[in-house]
Amino acid sequence: MSDRIEKTIELKAPVSRVWRALTDHHEFGTWFRVRLDGPFVPGQVSRGQITYPGYEQVQWEAVVQKMEPERLFSFTWHPYAIDPNQDYSGEPPTLAEFTLQSIPMGTLLRVVESGFDRLPSNRRLEAFRMNDSGWSQQILNVERHVGQAP
């Protein structure tokens, strides 16, 4: 299993604008859907409340790692830590890194989340447990697709 997720996206906005959207905690909260208690500070824990519909009871917690202006923003966290009754603090976190690069149309943003292979296997299956019917529907779709293949 791959240890990382990588995404790149081209944004029609200057690097300075994207940097602000990533690192100003109010702006970050707008698109990430979390209400943060305070600004991001490297080395410090960031806390808040998820505002994503259906997950409002979930706490957001991350540790800000690097803030290199207009270049790199990173934090560690526990992905899919959505069970309020479970303590995830003993688990190895994953690292999310946002890298910004200036391009003619604006900004090339690269997101890498890594470290999944260090999570306990039952946690890797948590999405499966949390979203039983959705997942089974997805599997059915795949099965149908596989069934149609020559």
Add this chain to the structure above:
Amino acid sequence: MSDKRHSRLDAPRTPASVFAALGDETRLSVLTKLCNGVPQSISRLTAGTNLSRQAVTKHLRVLTNAGVVRSLRVGRESLFELEPQPIEEVRDYLDQISKQWDDALARLKAHVEE
């Protein structure tokens, strides 16, 4: 760990067989019960459901053949436990997180380009 991989290699496993095994609500519910990582007996897997012991046995056989569950012999009893690797191979977990990032980045794009 190498000995633990033994029992699921009895039948040839293909992605299609994993998908077929998982493409059933009842089998998914059985798998869900095994998600806590504790090996369980057929009686325990049957308890609290409206399934017969025979039905659970049949579903466990399909899951075992697909390699997502393996059986352990403990005394006279067979216990069943989840074998997560094939399910990892269909990459559900990463796909969902990947999708979350896609959604978040789409919102970021709308946010900075407005």
